[in-house]
Amino acid sequence: MSSLDKNIQIKNTLTGDKEVFKPISKNRVGMYVCGPTVYGEPHLGHARSAITFDVVFRYFTYLGYRVRYVRNITDVGHLEDELSGEGEDKIAKKARLEQLEPMEVAQRYTNLYRDMMSKLNVLPPSIEPTASGHILEQIEVIESIISNGLAYECKGSVYLDVTAYVEKYHYGELSGRVLEELMTGSRSLEGQSDKKHPADFALWKKAEPSHIMQWSSPWGKGFPGWHIECTAMSSKYLGVPFDIHGGGMDLKFPHHEAEIAQSYAAFDCAPVNYWMHNNMMTLDGQKMAKSKGNFISLSQMFDGDHPLLKKAHSPMTVRFLMLQAHYGSPIDFSNRALESAETACNKLLKGLTFINDLQPDDSNQFDKEISNQIIEKCNSCFKRMNDDFNTAETIAVLFDLLSLAHKISQASTIISSEALIGLKKTYKEFLSDVLGISSESSDSSDTLPDIIDVLLDVRKEARDKKDFELSDYIRDRLNVLGVKINDSKEKSTYSFQ
């Protein structure tokens, strides 16, 4: 572990300040990130959050921390009207449309999400709990809040009592909203009349008999409110408080604000020490939204199957474009930005081989200045990542290292073995292990038939010229590799043995 690892600074979105990270247990990190609601195709928003915290997970792990990373799957309880907590359960609605059991819908989109994350080289979290799998835990948290006098039951539903809550705790700290705003922001919808105060939010909802996702509870049949799952699962697997809570900044209100309130109300304790929020994305400067027709799913991105896309973009290009910005900044996706990211990403990847092939020179006459420059740049990788996980600047430093490598190669400059070893190790580890940028193996299987075709064409030319030595040589070499050539009068074909 580098000595620099003690200097990680995190922009805590609760305080707005960049703070030195102090883990609760030495050399351990507990991190919770809000995962997807699995009622639809994974999209760029899912990717940005997952990639942001994947890099945080990777960097802490790289430094030698033992990280327990919990990212949930919301498979129940996420209502369509997120602000008021009313409306129809998103997953149940989709299920009725598709005539499937809601858990079949959830499973299908969960599988798709996992596949897409794997393509993006996002590591699986340590624990991936589901909301429907923690109903009992959610009921227990709600019972604690009721017994603390900060929630009430009404007609089979349970609401957090914001009026009682604000007498003891501050509400709105994360989003900076005041209670009056919260009241104004809450719309009058069916069922709202059960609440004592419009800003109260549901912890448990009574289910109508027709509702397909429902469980028994002390308040009758129902289902949990959206916010309570994260309080139940984070406290179960990480305790309270834990170290880091992450998510997209669109979740600050109401979701994360509600999590804070639920934690204080149940445990008399803040849920977490550091809040981190990744910023959003635009497409050609426009906010992405299904209604605008500029909403791109990850499948569409990887297949190029969207009217706004000029071509398909590989998962690694998407990952690289996201890491080229600091997670706290917005990103604009455009065809031009994607193409630039592709070029830049390939350049860094090609640099891996180039730098790895640099040969040491035992001469004592090395160039001190350039050796020191390289060592300094290697240290910069740590410094940039320690500075609130600044992947954008880390990538810039990797480009600097690559330029230096080209420079010393062209000028046949000799550098110290310390600098050479540092260069090779830092470049490879930050690119592959920390940023998770790697060449995509799928490329090679796509290229293989084309490369074999080149060989078959060379061989045909040789046969036409009656150069049987060459044509037999190609046939035999391919045969050893399991590629069998079948010659016919018209043409030669091949098959894998």
Add this chain to the structure above:
Amino acid sequence: MSSLDKNIQIKNTLTGDKEVFKPISKNRVGMYVCGPTVYGEPHLGHARSAITFDVVFRYFTYLGYRVRYVRNITDVGHLEDELSGEGEDKIAKKARLEQLEPMEVAQRYTNLYRDMMSKLNVLPPSIEPTASGHILEQIEVIESIISNGLAYECKGSVYLDVTAYVEKYHYGELSGRVLEELMTGSRSLEGQSDKKHPADFALWKKAEPSHIMQWSSPWGKGFPGWHIECTAMSSKYLGVPFDIHGGGMDLKFPHHEAEIAQSYAAFDCAPVNYWMHNNMMTLDGQKMAKSKGNFISLSQMFDGDHPLLKKAHSPMTVRFLMLQAHYGSPIDFSNRALESAETACNKLLKGLTFINDLQPDDSNQFDKEISNQIIEKCNSCFKRMNDDFNTAETIAVLFDLLSLAHKISQASTIISSEALIGLKKTYKEFLSDVLGISSESSDSSDTLPDIIDVLLDVRKEARDKKDFELSDYIRDRLNVLGVKINDSKEKSTYSFQ
């Protein structure tokens, strides 16, 4: 859908008879299969069960049935001493060894299991529920059994009351055991004294305070017995009774016997109409067991990393070897059997291209006899699969079809277009879609560098002979494909652009 689809016969292991399959809902199948306990490396036993029921899932789907296939993940409640239901929770034990939260252990092995199943071309089930995610549902089933007078609570644990049960229902129907045997088979262990009768089994177990996996229940803190999860999850997602319950034959007793008892005790109804059990495997004629050192994990199989293996075997070879036997028969894994399976599998896969390349001939003068033979063999594929999913015989029919294809090709025999279309369609669909045998794409990425090396060697030879036309041709063709050749004095290397 073929007209043959109404004639599926299943060997029902409850009755011992081959029975015509009659679905509860027209054109729908509900199937539940016992999945892995995720406390260790996935092994050949997991693979056989998963592949067996994957083919059942695939064949019903192929015939046009809407299948809801539920395969669970046991992440809690599976005790080490399976017979008595006593002992330490397997996952909690492993967790303490590895100093991990038990759910981290479960997640890691769940991920590994999913990866391995994907390699084996086993489709994901429609729903993959976890035991820990259905505690509430398990508690509800237990409450029903208690209220029906067939279970009792003692010191925070709940047991099924076998004595009361046998007054109303038959116990031991599936395994053919009688109660006296069950009593003799149950060992006297610590905690057994809480039971009224040695054959009673735990539905809920009181947790000691040190036990890390525990939940609140009407009987205090505890955790579910192993058997109850399958009753809770199958009834939740499929109802009672549902169509098909599958699993390895080692699960007949006590697990499936207990499921039957729990279903009658809770719902006064059999859990399922058809029980299917896959047989076990031996290695060189020996039963596989960790203690014997002949226990091979799937990773070891695919890497060849086991003293008893001569070489690595691909997932498709393993899958093919399993399908070469009927699921109800034992299979002996040996180096020789694996090598034969590899050869046979590759032969059938090469047949795909061969048969696909057969050209139609519009002549009316086709060979009626051989055309009829082909059509009959195509129908045989359905017949063989309809006969209790006989994959072994289906594979034999596919070989017959391939022989016929070679025969007509060599003799330039003309067959009817009906026969040709049937041959192409049946061969491809039964091999790929029903049996799930496909060429492995991972091979190609391994081969690519070797194939490029052949081209570089041909090019070097050309350059040595000053045949610059050929050497430039190869360079340019590769360049278009993104493979850039870098020539130096000593040798040429390449990189991907």
